Amino acid sequence: MENYITKFRLLSLFAAVTLVAACSGTADRAYDGGMIGGTMTVTRDGVEIRPGTTEDFAVRAPDRIFFDFDKSSISRESLKALQFQADWLKHYSNKKVVVEGHCDERGTREYNLALGERRANSVKDYLVSKGIRSSRIKVISYGKERPAVVGSNESSWSQNRRAVTAVVK
Amino acid sequence: MRIFLLFVMFMVAFSSVSKAEVSIDITGGRAAPLPIAVPDFISIKEDIAIGRDVASVVMADLKRSGLFRIMGSKAFLQKFDSINTRPRFADWKVINAQALVQGRVETLKDGRLRVEFRLWDVFSSQQLKGQAYVTESSNWRSVAHIISDAVYERITGEKGYFDTRIVYIGETGIQTNRVKRLAIMDQDGANNRFLTDGSTLVLTPRFSPTSQEITYFSYFNDVPRVYLFNINTGKQELLGNFPGMTFAPRFSPNGKKIIISMANKGNTEIYEMELASRRIKRLTKHPAIDTSPSYSPDSSRITFNSDRGGSQQIYVMNSNGSNVRRISFGKGRYATPVWSPRGDYIAFTKMYNKTFYIGVMHPDGSGERLLASGYLVEAPTWAPNGRVLMFFQQTKADSDGKGATSKLYSIDLTGYNEHVVITPTDASDPAWSPILH
Structure with a gap:
């Protein structure tokens, strides 16, 4: 692994292509599946992001998808994002992820814990259907306990109804 | 309100x-x-x-x-x-x-x-x-x-409720990374103390009706499970060995069992655990979410929250899981049913038309009355005499995402006499103890 990273860094010096990644948390980040495991260096705030890491995953693949109110079904728009997550996981086949299910604050605490678990499992089921071993994917629900955005309006709520995939360090 | x-x-x-x-x-x-x-x-x-x-x-x-x-x-x-x-x-x-x-x-x-x-x-x-x-x-x-x-x-002519305590969640810090601690105080707010240090997210504490124990939900080691907490010794104990997340715990009226939800593979079911033997019994079997269970005071029935009908509603079943029937039929979604210690009412949270309500209905679903409302009111808990309820209210955040507060309130079953319960920090998830003497 260490050798790989060193080699990657050398290559990346010559490639000398720098992307400025959108900051984490935006809903519609542009991404490009062709970059997985590629030789381009991605930086965020001037810091190089190492391939195969949580940060690499988050900037190359959209790390989150969003849900309708009280729903756990995956929307058509989210399929592309999940396909990319699956591609990334196929490339870094030794990596494990945890999928966090979240809800907006417009529900009751216990029901939202259950709903968040259902959302996280929707993502897990999709990734498994794309050939990722289920033992590589853990799920956890945070219900409404960890909003991404604070605000008592539909725009905040819609960003909080999410499932976030994070690479296990 | x-x-x-x-x-x-x-x-x-x-x-x-x-x-x-x-x-x-x-x-x-x-x-x-x-x-x-x-x-x-x-x-x-x-x-x-x-x-x-x-x-x-x-x-x-x-x-x-x-x-x-x-x-x-x-x-x-x-x-x-x-x-x-x-x-x-x-x-x-x-x-x-x-x-x-x-x-x-x-x-x-x-x-x-x-x-x-x-x-x-x-x-x-x-x-x-x-x-x-x-x-x-x-x-x-x-x-x-x-x-x-x-x-x-x-x-x-009714039992009092003054020699009692409240266990609740004390909240501090920013909303996106809220610090939540188990806290306990006398019913009048005196003798407040925090039981956990805030390093682990904890939620939904509930008193044992018979001992100085609390059951609650904790993210200890990022494994969300139900725990027992002994107030006298401070000892915390993981409850059971479940393959999925356990949550929504409540004691049975005799204190010998705990009823919980377990979520696994996208399905949440209700289980009962006998504390002495740790024997587990599954009570619901349905692909919908079944959660927030609460026993009737004679233990013969259980009320719970389910979306098996398409949206969150309140159901009652026999305590062996048989004879499930829906009791909430008003407009909106219904949640967090809690059986009164007197047996005559089930308190609930209702969500309708962008407003949350605290209300009560009889166990057959009749006689629904709404007692309190707000942007977000949730989690009613009964005083041991079944005449007073406590709940929490969270206020709206302003356009900068600031200003949201969470406080405890009490209100009479009649819908009158609502007032804030003073706590040293923001507060949520109150649970009333039995009479202590």
Whole structure:
């Protein structure tokens, strides 16, 4: 692994292509599946992001998808994002992820814990259907306990109804 | 906050006729509170402060109940110098006191405290109650609450709820990374202390009806599970070995079982665990979410929350899982059903048209009444006498995402007498203890 990273860094010096990644948390980040495991260096705030890491995953693949109110079904728009997550996981086949299910604050605490678990499992089921071993994917629900955005309006709520995939360090 | 109440004239029946005595009917609606006089408990000079403190805790309890009006001491015409001095009832009648609490405190030679009180019906000149207690002097607040309970019970005919505690979640920090700690306090907000340090996210504590134990939900080591917490020893214990997330715990009425939800592979079901043997029994079998279970006081039935009908509604089943039927049919979504300790009502959270409500309905679904409402009100818990509810209210954040607060409130079953319960930090998920004495 260490050798790989060193080699990657050398290559990346010559490639000398720098992307400025959108900051984490935006809903519609542009991404490009062709970059997985590629030789381009991605930086965020001037810091190089190492391939195969949580940060690499988050900037190359959209790390989150969003849900309708009280729903756990995956929307058509989210399929592309999940396909990319699956591609990334196929490339870094030794990596494990945890999928966090979240809800907006417009529900009751216990029901939202259950709903968040259902959302996280929707993502897990999709990734498994794309050939990722289920033992590589853990799920956890945070219900409404960890909003991404604070605000008592539909725009905040819609960003909080999410499932976030994070690479296990 | 208060919504609507179709209810009813309040009756203060006092002793204008021969056998009637001073009493309050708390099953009805609102009426003028009963005027009661609680002079400072008498004592020798060294104990004057404690005599005043005991009386003021009693007064605060009775006042907060909404059923009593505490009379100002300036109006009092009689000053007691001995507990054995019989009240001059004419002097209390003339200032319109209907009940009088006469008390005395004494520090004994061994350092313990002796507290004695007598409750008088002013109009019939009768003693209604008289009791004495000896306790460690540090326990003086408990004794004051026990006296409040005795007065409340004697006058309303219902058990009191003052010698109780509240376990809740103390909240601090930013909303996106809220620090939540288990906290406990007396029902009047005194003796607040935090039971966990905030390093782990904890939620939904519930009191054992029979022991000094709490069951709650914790993200300890990022593995969300139900735990037991012993208040006396501070010992925490993981409950069971489940393949998925366990949450929404509650004790059975006899304290011997815990009922929980387990979420696994996208499905949440209700399970029951016998605490002594740790034997587990699955009670629901449905691909929908089944959560927030609560036993009826006789343990024969369980109410719970399910979206099996397409949206969150309240259901009741037999405690072996059979005979599941939906009881909520109003507009909107219904959640967090909690069976009253009296058995006559199920309290719930309702969500309809961008508003959250706290309400009650009978276990057959009839008689729905909404008691309180707000941007987000949630998690009703019953006082042990089934006459008062506590819940939390979270306010809206402003456009900068700031300003949201979360506080505890109590309200009578009648829908009246709503007030905030003061806590040192923001607070949520209250759970009322049983009577402690």
